Amino acid sequence: MSALDPNDPRLTAYALGELDREEAAAIERQIAEDESLAAAVNEIRQTASLLSAEFAAEPALGLTDEQRRSLEQRPEPALNNPWIFRARTLWTGAGLAAAACLTIVLVLPMMFDRARSSTEIARSESQPIERGIAAEQHEFDRTADAKRDGSSTKLGVPLQEFGQTPTDSAIVGGALDGAMSAPPAENAAGQGAGGGLPPSSENPARDPFVGKLAAQPPAAAPSGGGLGGGAPIDQQARTRYQLESRSNDAPSPASAAPRPPGDRLTEELAKATVTRTGPARSHERYRRDLHFREDLDAERDKGELGVVKDNEFRQPLDEPLSTFSIDVDTASYSNVRQHLNSGQLPSPHIVRIEEMVNYFDYGYEAPSGEQPFSANVEVNAAPWNPEHRLVRIGLKGKEVKTDMRPATSLVFLLDVSGSMNQPNKLPLVKQSMKLLVDKLNADDRLAIVTYAGSAGLLQDSIYCNDENKQTIVQRIDGLQAGGSTNGAGGIQMAYEQASQHFIKGGVNRVILCTDGDFNVGISGDDELTRFIEDKRKTGVFLSVLGFGTGNFQEAKMEKLADHGNGMFAYIDQIEEGKKVLVDQMAGTLVTIAKDVKIQVEFNPAKVGAYRLIGYEDRMLAAEDFNDDRKDAGEIGAGHTVTALYEIVPPGVLVDAAAPPPVDDLKYQKRVVEEEAEAAVDKNEIVPSDELLTIKLRYKEPEGDQSKRLEFPVIDAGATWDKASPDLQFASAVASFGMILRNSPHKGTATLSSVLDLAEAGILPQNDKEGRRAEFRQLVEKARTLAGQ
Amino acid sequence: MRAALERYESPLTHYAARMLNGDVERARDVVQDTFLKLWTADRASVDGHLGQWLYRVCRNRALDVCKKEMRMTALTETQLSMQADSRSEADRHDAAPTCASAFAAMQTLPQRQQEVIRLKFQGGLSYREIANVMDLTVTHVGVLIHTGLKAIREKMIASGTGPSRVPQSEVIQ
Numbered sequence: 002m003s004a005l006d007p008n009d010p011r012l013t014a015y016a017l018g019e020l021d022r023e024e025a026a027a028i029e030r031q032i033a034e035d036e037s038l039a040a041a042v043n044e045i046r047q048t049a050s051l052l053s054a055e056f057a058a059e060p061a062l063g064l065t066d067e068q069r070r071s072l073e074q075r076p077e078p079a080l081n082n083p084w085i086f087r088a089r090t091l092w093t094g095a096g097l098a099a100a101a102c103l104t105i106v107l108v109l110p111m112m113f114d115r116a117r118s119s120t121e122i123a124r125s126e127s128q129p130i131e132r133g134i135a136a137e138q139h140e141f142d143r144t145a146d147a148k149r150d151g152s153s154t155k156l157g158v159p160l161q162e163f164g165q166t167p168t169d170s171a172i173v174g175g176a177l178d179g180a181m182s183a184p185p186a187e188n189a190a191g192q193g194a195g196g197g198l199p200p201s202s203e204n205p206a207r208d209p210f211v212g213k214l215a216a217q218p219p220a221a222a223p224s225g226g227g228l229g230g231g232a233p234i235d236q237q238a239r240t241r242y243q244l245e246s247r248s249n250d251a252p253s254p255a256s257a258a259p260r261p262p263g264d265r266l267t268e269e270l271a272k273a274t275v276t277r278t279g280p281a282r283s284h285e286r287y288r289r290d291l292h293f294r295e296d297l298d299a300e301r302d303k304g305e306l307g308v309v310k311d312n313e314f315r316q317p318l319d320e321p322l323s324t325f326s327i328d329v330d331t332a333s334y335s336n337v338r339q340h341l342n343s344g345q346l347p348s349p350h351i352v353r354i355e356e357m358v359n360y361f362d363y364g365y366e367a368p369s370g371e372q373p374f375s376a377n378v379e380v381n382a383a384p385w386n387p388e389h390r391l392v393r394i395g396l397k398g399k400e401v402k403t404d405m406r407p408a409t410s411l412v413f414l415l416d417v418s419g420s421m422n423q424p425n426k427l428p429l430v431k432q433s434m435k436l437l438v439d440k441l442n443a444d445d446r447l448a449i450v451t452y453a454g455s456a457g458l459l460q461d462s463i464y465c466n467d468e469n470k471q472t473i474v475q476r477i478d479g480l481q482a483g484g485s486t487n488g489a490g491g492i493q494m495a496y497e498q499a500s501q502h503f504i505k506g507g508v509n510r511v512i513l514c515t516d517g518d519f520n521v522g523i524s525g526d527d528e529l530t531r532f533i534e535d536k537r538k539t540g541v542f543l544s545v546l547g548f549g550t551g552n553f554q555e556a557k558m559e560k561l562a563d564h565g566n567g568m569f570a571y572i573d574q575i576e577e578g579k580k581v582l583v584d585q586m587a588g589t590l591v592t593i594a595k596d597v598k599i600q601v602e603f604n605p606a607k608v609g610a611y612r613l614i615g616y617e618d619r620m621l622a623a624e625d626f627n628d629d630r631k632d633a634g635e636i637g638a639g640h641t642v643t644a645l646y647e648i649v650p651p652g653v654l655v656d657a658a659a660p661p662p663v664d665d666l667k668y669q670k671r672v673v674e675e676e677a678e679a680a681v682d683k684n685e686i687v688p689s690d691e692l693l694t695i696k697l698r699y700k701e702p703e704g705d706q707s708k709r710l711e712f713p714v715i716d717a718g719a720t721w722d723k724a725s726p727d728l729q730f731a732s733a734v735a736s737f738g739m740i741l742r743n744s745p746h747k748g749t750a751t752l753s754s755v756l757d758l759a760e761a762g763i764l765p766q767n768d769k770e771g772r773r774a775e776f777r778q779l780v781e782k783a784r785t786l787a788g789q
Numbered sequence: 790m791r792a793a794l795e796r797y798e799s800p801l802t803h804y805a806a807r808m809l810n811g812d813v814e815r816a817r818d819v820v821q822d823t824f825l826k827l828w829t830a831d832r833a834s835v836d837g838h839l840g841q842w843l844y845r846v847c848r849n850r851a852l853d854v855c856k857k858e859m860r861m862t863a864l865t866e867t868q869l870s871m872q873a874d875s876r877s878e879a880d881r882h883d884a885a886p887t888c889a890s891a892f893a894a895m896q897t898l899p900q901r902q903q904e905v906i907r908l909k910f911q912g913g914l915s916y917r918e919i920a921n922v923m924d925l926t927v928t929h930v931g932v933l934i935h936t937g938l939k940a941i942r943e944k945m946i947a948s949g950t951g952p953s954r955v956p957q958s959e960v961i962q
Contacts, residue, residue: 009935010936012935013938019915048945051891052891052941053910059911062813064802068821072824
């Protein structure tokens with residue numbers, strides 16, 4: 002290397018760590034010999050750190066809330082209305098330009114220019130869509146008749162070890178599969194044909210219910226036009242509207258209705274003349290830990306600002322993989338029940354469909370052999386939309402007999418703040434605990450720590466032999482809520498007990514019982530979450546039991562339980578306490594597999610679009626599936642976990658209520674926009690009869706390395722008369738959830754159709770505890786409350 | 790995706806605002822468009838170099854807007870004068886000799902040096918990434934940053950606020 006002088010740019014590159022090791026070493030040698038070089042490097046670093054610090058201190062400058070919302074409600078390109086997608090692509094860009102314009106005179110020439118100058122651009126982006134259209138069109142032609150036949154039978158695919166092919170499960174469908182098994186050879190060739198689908202005859206006037214909802218936004222949406230509107234307004238139209246009319250603070254729901262073609266230009270112009278205002282977002286928000294921000298966002302979406310948007314339909318050509326973490330929480334169902342029993346319809350934001358569906362046990366076949374759980378798949382029609390298919394994935398955890406369960410060390414961390422002093426709170430906690438204590442064995446341990454009232458160690462961890470049980474029950478009876486808040490450290494104390502009396506190879510768990518007061522001794526959500534996570538790594542898990550109503554921070558409770566590898570349940574009545582702590586004690590306490598993730602790959606030749614029902618806050622990125630560092634849900638002994646996918650066969654419209662397309666523009670040719678990194682690789686479709694492939698990953702409770710299972714699913718085209726009672730019941734619960742959420746995807750579901758489905762799903766042998774019967778009563782109550 | 794928004798929203802808006810002569814409103818539009826692009830972009834083309842991707846798309850957007858603005862200013866007198874008013878400090882760097890901070894010193898630099906420095910110290914991009922964003926060679930980026938940092942240091946020393954030359958003895962240890 003040539004000799005350096007202090008003014009050599011390589012010195013700056015070295016100081017900023019931009020050089021590779023070899024170059025850096027060479028420069029280091031020279032610096033060691035030349036003080037002036039060392040001084041120069043030091044100066045560069047000083048200036049650099051000053052700059053970094055000052056950049057970091059720049060006042061946060063971000064999008065307006067309106068803009069953020071429109072991004073967060075990220076529009077998904079829908080299968081059936083490509084014109085909207087295209088319009089968005091084009092008009093977003095045009096809108097940007099138009100913002101700079103003041104008069105119409107300027108707009109047109111400018112747009113011309115734009116059209117001319119950006120012909121090459123972002124072709125990549127529109128390709129998949131166009132290809133989707135072409136393929137869809139193609140498939141539509143081929144299968145228009147076949148798809149209506151809906152032949153066949155229920156399919157139960159047994160769990161297959163990875164690599165094996167299904168044997169008995171490979172039931173080949175009838176007309177449907179026959180028509181579809183040939184790969185759509187022309188699908189890629191159609192990519193230039195951007196004409197889109199013609200307005201379909203299956204595309205009648207919009208669903209009247211959409212209008213109705215637009216006029217009545219869900220009560221739970223405190224912020225009007227915000228996330229709370231997550232209900233059945235056509236999300237795309239709505240988002241697009243927000244995009245184009247940022248100047249209006251809150252677009253009224255009515256304006257989300259499709260506008261007549263041609264009024265966009267007017268709107269663009271109107272917008273250009275309005276001064277936009279938007280509150281700058283607070284500086285503080287930028288300073289928070291990034292990972293935690295995501296959690297907070299999820300949380301905010303869930304509880305505080307409104308409803309998490311239902312998962313949208315996705316196209317396998319765009320997103321072939323759907324990845325999520327299992328969820329065995331059931332709190333949402335108890336919460337819904339509590340609302341209905343107290344005579345009010347639950348607000349949409351507390352309705353989490355997967356938690357409702359998972360509240361119930363289904364008679365899935367138990368796993369045999371070594372595997373900790375089995376997977377059971379059933380494919381049938383979707384009751385709320387007979388043209389669609391419904392895929393049920395059911396996992397069943399290995400049963401552990403209550404008397405066979407490993408020794409358990411429990412620490413109850415009890416909220417005894419004044420607010421717990423209500424009949425449905427502390428007394429219910431006490432009752433539930435006593436039920437549990439009664440079932441514990443002499444080699445189990447239990448400790449009680451209280452916080453937020455008279456804080457402290459109420460009961461040191463002791464073995465639950467009969468003598469000690471009496472002591473424990475006395476302690477429980479003596480519990481009182483209220484009093485001054487003194488002393489922090491409740492949670493540390495609880496975990497201290499847990500680790501001091503850790504049972505190796507056993508179940509070690511802290512059970513937090515609260516009505517939403519988290520004054521546990523660690524303030525700051527961030528810190529608390531980390532604390533729980535750290536403890537999780539030592540083998541002490543956290544479960545959260547929620548009590549009462551009102552200041553019920555269920556989002557936070559759920560999150561804490563997730564981070565603690567435990568479950569979150571909401572106890573609204575003593576029966577629920579019994580279910581969670583006694584009937585399902587093994588399941589609640591004994592984790593048989595952790596970080597259970599499901600990834601489904603859809604076959605584009607068989608699936609036009611798919612949608613996971615529920616699990617909105619459990620979605621993972623595709624790459625998280627194989628990433629063992631990513632936390633996911635746990636499955637307890639004997640637990641069942643159910644996930645439902647709604648599948649739109651190729652050629653069937655996703656949403657018949659979509660607005661009609663706008664006319665093609667006269668003065669502008671449709672162009673695509675520039676992109677930094679163009680070029681999408683085209684994927685060839687591999688011919689296969691399979692509808693989808695389910696992949697599972699899980700870890701043993703003590704393990705760090707995940708295991709992988711995979712099994713393919715073929716749709717044999719079963720019709721509803723072949724549906725199992727479990728599937729009928731699960732779809733009843735899912736429909737009920739969609740109705741309560743005002744989901745845009747509820748199709749033809751009504752409360753009476755829910756009752757019919759539930760009725761078919763309730764058999765004496767699958768409802769010994771009467772939970773399904775109770776569900777039926779709840780639907781009846783909802784019907785009365787809804788005035789139907 | 791949200792994390793991307795959180796991480797880059799403010800830096801990108803600042804960056805775009807610089808490109809657009811300080812027009813924050815338009816910068817927001819550009820940033821919103823950038824993220825819309827991201828939502829629909831092919832993941833494979835973004836993964837691993839998100840920052841670079843965002844800055845590049847944002848830059849191209851902003852340049853588009855600039856170009857359009859130039860055309861329009863040719864047409865309307867008012868806009869022309871407005872734009873003249875909004876000319877940023879970048880073009881007045883001769884006029885501002887005292888610099889209270891490294892940041893203020895940076896703002897007196899030529900536009901291009903400012904841009905690389907922003908990409909480097911705000912965006913955290915590497916030389917290579919900056920080169921990709923701005924269509925420069927890596928060497929050129931190195932020279933721009935080097936010259937920029939040097940100028941900043943000198944301006945700060947001249948105004949008496951900057952880090953004075955560090956005594957050599959300190960450096961050695």
